[in-house]
Amino acid sequence: MINGLMMDAPLLLSSIIEYAAEYHGDTQVVSRTMTDKTLRYGYADAYDRTLRIAAALTGLGLRQSDRVATLCWNTRQHFELFYAVPGAGGILHTVNPRLSAEHVAYIINHGGAEVLIFDTGCAEIVAQALPRLTRIKTLILIDDGEKLPDLDRSYLRYETLVADAPPLKGFPEFDERAGAVLCYTSGTTGNPKGVLYSHRSLVLIALASIAKDFFGGYRNGALDVYMPIAGMFHATGWSFPHTAPISGGKLVLPGRQHSPQALCQLMNEEGVTIAGAVPTVLLGLCDWLDEHGSTIASLQSFLTSGSAVPQLLIERWERDHGVSIVQTWGMTESLCSSKGSLKPGLDRLAKADQLASKKKTARASWGTRLRIVSDAGDILPHDGKSVGHLHARGPWTANGYFNEDTSPLTDDGWLVTGDMATLDGQGYLDIKDRAKDIIKSGGEWISTSELESFALTHPGVKYAAVIGIPHPKWQERPLLIIQLEAGADRFDPDALLSHIESQVVKWWMPARVEIVEQMPVSATGKILKSELRKAFPA
Secondary structure, eight states: OOOOOOOOOOOOTHHHHHHHHHHSTTSEEEEEOTTSOEEEEEHHHHHHHHHHHHHHHHHTTOOTTOEEEEEOOBOHHHHHHHHHHHHTTOEEEEOOTTSOHHHHHHHHHHHTOSEEEEEGGGHHHHHHHGGGOSSOOEEEEEOSSSOOOOOSSOOEEHHHHHHHSOOOSSOOOOOTTSEEEEEEOOOSSSSOOEEEEEHHHHHHHHHHHTSHHHHOOOOTTOOOEEEEOSOTTSGGGGGHHHHHHHHTOEEEEOBTOOSHHHHHHHHHHHTOOEEEOOHHHHHHHHHHHHHTTOOOTTOOEEEEOSSOOOHHHHHHHHHHHOOEEEEOOOBTTBTTOEEOSOOTTGGGSOHHHHHHHHTSSEEEOTTOEEEEEOTTSOBOOSSSOOOEEEEEESTTBOSSOBTOSOOOBOTTSOEEEEEEEEEOTTOEEEEEEETTTOEEETTEEEOHHHHHHHHHTSTTEEEEEEEEEEETTTEEEEEEEEEEOTTOTTOOHHHHHHHHHTTSOGGGSOSOEEEOSSOOBOTTSOBOHHHHHHHOOO
């Protein structure tokens, strides 16, 4: 073998912020604080602050591969830590503040961090979790001048560390396969599991995410403005903290103000063109805009993932607001494994035909290989009809869990995603269900997500979830559980069933409809079917 004559420069996250600072250092990062103030600075300023906080952490004893845990919302300081900690050789361990104190403590202890950085918005969570944190030695508070919390432990202040520390002269170079960011799954069944991203994988994800066909709507020379509504603590904020600076886009960070009014106003004020959020947030934003006769004129694309987007919601955003819903499939273990744009050439089709492709979960992207496998382990054809277990493999797909013995891989090295799906010859992936949620009735599959999408097109239904309940003859039958829109007091469940019956085969029909006042929702915005199964065991 003759090796290529190329320099062996490592792919490190620090190279992204260094590039942003040098070549578009005046492009803004805009951040809401915990007191709802708006702060803005350039990438050059951000780079200087990352070098300072990296120096401060190194002075506190940070060594290669040491974990630094964060309990933070989407703020400029959290953005800085995405580069400062990995850049200095440590591992940034983001923790979801929407989880219970028990889960927060478990995740921090399991990750092994000795330093915990938190903002004032998460101080109460830290106070609850502190007695259970067995390894944390140093606490660092992020504040912007608001009242300081009282804790039983002393803590340092982030801004004081930044002000006092002389910056590093530059970030060191090391192996690109070194761990960079540690994120944990939501843990809806069993304990959360840690996914450790390498520098190499995150740089490749950022590069794949800025391809013109990932979001669509590329305009030469236009300034894109990115806003991650999905938490940066969840799967690296879907790469937004890396995608914006590597592409030269402006980055808008909403803090913890996640009301539809606050988010819509911020997007309008800052001219956001690309945003990212789970479907439940998309629904709330669309409802608020419609109720107030408003729109977001600058917004072009809304990246969404985590669960299926109802067809009606895609139509509302496109028809009423001119916003393309970029629906993708991915998971903490395999980010950026699909894209939401149409296959090139499909723009010539009629809108209804385009929608048929858009309502599918996603389209396979370069870098991740996908396959569909039967229960017996046979590879199924990519015909858009065969339903099987979805497997993934690629340079940014996890090959194991942090500090766990069990492997998520098949014997031939593919990640078992836990999803049931179809895949067609054009690369369109259609997730039918989680393997644990899909219903098998009389030996045939029933997709709960498809039933839910039909239910959501009926007037008065705000949220819908389908679970399987035992049946003496057919093994399982679907139960439809809904939450009503406000004011839908005279709702007729029989009319809903008739509406569904006109769109599905008879044996797919739900056994009955149950109405709940409030759907149980996970910390990442997904409906908790595990809780619904407890509430409706039969």
